Amino acid sequence: MKYCSHCGEEILFSIPEGDNRPRYWCNHCGVIHYQNPKIVVGAIPVWEGRFLLCKRSIEPRVGYWTLPAGFLENGETTRQGAMRETLEEANARVEIESFYRLFDLPHINQIYVFFRARLLDLDFSPGVESLETALFTEAEIPWDDLAFHTVRLTLEDYFRDRRHGVYPTLDLDVRRGSR
């Protein structure tokens, strides 16, 4: 960030008066350009005990498998975002069942929110950000080829919870400890 998006002048990166941390701000028009974490929303789409994954066609992690997920857009709820991402990445329709995981990823300024979801039909196919889409049983999950740590944790937790038949919501800092 080099220029003020409000007035076009060059901006500063320093602590504005009355604040306590450095910000991008403009000493011509006074606007402070706050930067805040982004929200990634995703679904765990299940069809008769099998899980819908997408092989990524875009960076990062091209060629690796992921749960459908992406950035929450303005104007939508987290559940709507998870449904939209599933539609965009796998052309798949889901019904959201319950909120399942919140992950903190402070090292990349993101939080992830995953929902349990029921895949409504088998008419799915790769969207433009996917090379392949497929259903996997627990035994078939490509553990060595998962795109993201959050996806691995979500699936591991889901399979463990499934054995008990209850799916408690948790928030996890994925930098913290061994997980």
Added chain:
Amino acid sequence: MKYCSHCGEEILFSIPEGDNRPRYWCNHCGVIHYQNPKIVVGAIPVWEGRFLLCKRSIEPRVGYWTLPAGFLENGETTRQGAMRETLEEANARVEIESFYRLFDLPHINQIYVFFRARLLDLDFSPGVESLETALFTEAEIPWDDLAFHTVRLTLEDYFRDRRHGVYPTLDLDVRRGSR
């Protein structure tokens, strides 16, 4: 947003090639300036059955009472953010107990995340964004003078859950239905 923060040229607001919704973007340098929802994090600080609230000294809702909460900053976890906001607004130290509520506020492009928290001592006082800080029992909560709908819902749910002794996590769209 009128100017490109990367190159300083005037920007467009239209659907970039390969996208499906209008964005601010620059046809000089090609940068797309995505705008995404922000995360507000807050705490429910409890001391022996009493709840710490702050009377706001800043807009919006000057003079109304709120739970300590504010925008999550880059580089911090949601729990860290809730602790920091409690320190900034009430000079109060808390231990986060559990993740409690996620609210979707798509009409203002925000999500709220509230945590149950234990107030660690009584050495609290108004921060610069507060006029007063005080502890309230359930009967003393200033229901008619609460700053935000999310604060009312959080406290109502908390008191209901307290009667059962369990505090299940929920996500709620606060535009949806009567709540």
